Amino acid sequence: MTRPRILCISLSPIERDARVLRQISVLREYGEVTTVGYGGLPAGASDHIAVPDDKPSLPQDPLGVLKLALHMHRSAELSAPGIRSALASLEGRSFDLVVANDARVLDLAFAVAGHAPVWADMHEWAPEERTHVLAWRLLVAPFMTHLCRTYLPRAAAVTTVGGRISDLYRETFGVRPRVMRNAAPYADLPLQPASDGEIRLVHSGAAIHGRNLELMIDAMTLLDDRFSLDLYLVSAADGGAYLSQLKERAAGNSRIHFRDPVRPGDLPSTLNSYDVGVFWIPPVHTNARYTLPNKLFDFVQARLAIAIGPSEEMVDVVQRHGLGVVSADFTAEACADSLRSLTTQRVNDYKQNADRAAHELSFETESEVARSILSDLLTR
Template structure:
């Protein structure tokens, strides 16, 4: 159960591939049926997974969390569509799916994949901080102790769940599948930067564009962005920002299955996320692993988990903060020889930073819950 478009959700798709090896999987979420699912229960994408109408919002404001946990339109539709069907294992992706997953399970084990730190997912947004943060904290306190197992994206976030909610977690990183690729050749006089991900406000994509404007002619930037659910407003703003910069190119998104091959044509993957929430500070995003599988060097704004991987495997450089100027200064120090070296290092680290270990963890956890 995932209130996302599962077919475009890389983490959930990897999870689904593992679960499909253990039994027949029914998926519930937005969008079309994923290839590995035996059956898909589709939720209309127009139905929100959190209350947005007055009665539900009022209950959130009054901290009536038990009364509101099953009121969101997508949750109510999910319960109607699933009905009285029985399952041997239910997987709840993220905190907003825990209550409905617990109800659907009817006593069967529930695996909660929390991904990141749910209580402060979007606390940089005032309405979310005031209304949703207390609800998420309540959900975690109520349902995490009832879960048969809990997974998270890294050890730092797992430690937070253990400290605040008393639950032990398993770490399943957002790592991509191992790919047999070689680094593309570095073109003399050119360093090809690339960024892939969601076109979402707060991802600081503007800083990437501004940094390139301040760099010399060696540098180009290509953006592969998945549109946000905002009617294209944020993407339109980005198009206006790059309209007069020929060295920055905005591409349509590519399917998840084609992303790594597409990225392989470039030299350095870049990401610069401001530290607005604990999830930003403790990020370990799928794009880090996508860049490595594509055999790219990386330049990221400093964060403990990504800093550790970049340093341990000598994958690239770390900008001291998320400003465009810090990113510019860090990129400007790159030479063609250094870019070749870090692309080579990505190739050496690709197996260790692939999903092999993470899929094995998911398989072991799920199989234990199924009694196999």
């Protein structure tokens, strides 16, 4: 019996895209998976169409920028170099299901789907993906809104990362995405008790402007010698410029260490020896306000206590499961104050709670949403 042919589109480096890799791990249970994206063949895919790294996923040539500036959004569809490259490579091929990751590939997904259903996985609130960048806010945000308004009502299934962002899609575009959080796979790891007299902080992720990672460094300067901070940061598309700035900012503080980044699947075991996972991101835009990131769930699987700011979706998870401390605001002083409240016993209590919550807050639980969608769409 021929297995269903599933096309998974993500104009990202899929080999490093934790959410898409987890998605593929479920897709392969239901069919043969062809991926479209940057980089090489990702784990779990049977075939891969590599989009050249120099082909951007948005219209960035002079004509494309003009179309965006004039709000000629219908004309701007399928005009980005990366989209055109993928479209040419997919010519003549057919699939039983198309999965579109992020709004920027919705036009491509429907162009190649034919009669096949499209599952649109909206990782974030697409109209404000990068609104801290002026050019994005003026040129790209209206285009993302157009793509969502045009294509999401036509999608056979829509998912997103959290309840409040799902509400935004319903209120703005009239669709109700199902929630599939960015949870890491369950990791069978031991709980490592904190040592008396020291609290080892850790953060992992991408060094991207707008995440205000310097806040962690500034908070560290206000803390006593009990605290150390290790950073596992991946360079962003700026060629590592922001990461270099962070290193300069931390220079001279012997309790801050920059470690080599590790693969997404190795993060829980790498972080397991630490005490507290930290992430404070000010609500500079909607996605920051409602963030519920991979790293929160990585911290849980690593059996860490967690320190966050008053980010609503994260607060819900941390407080429901008793996982850690929430700062009063996003100033370095408030973040440092929340950490000063920690004792060895409190850290170990939070670690115990993370261990208890690890099954519930795992991809194995979240993936049931994907299986429900796939079972429905592939048996229609």
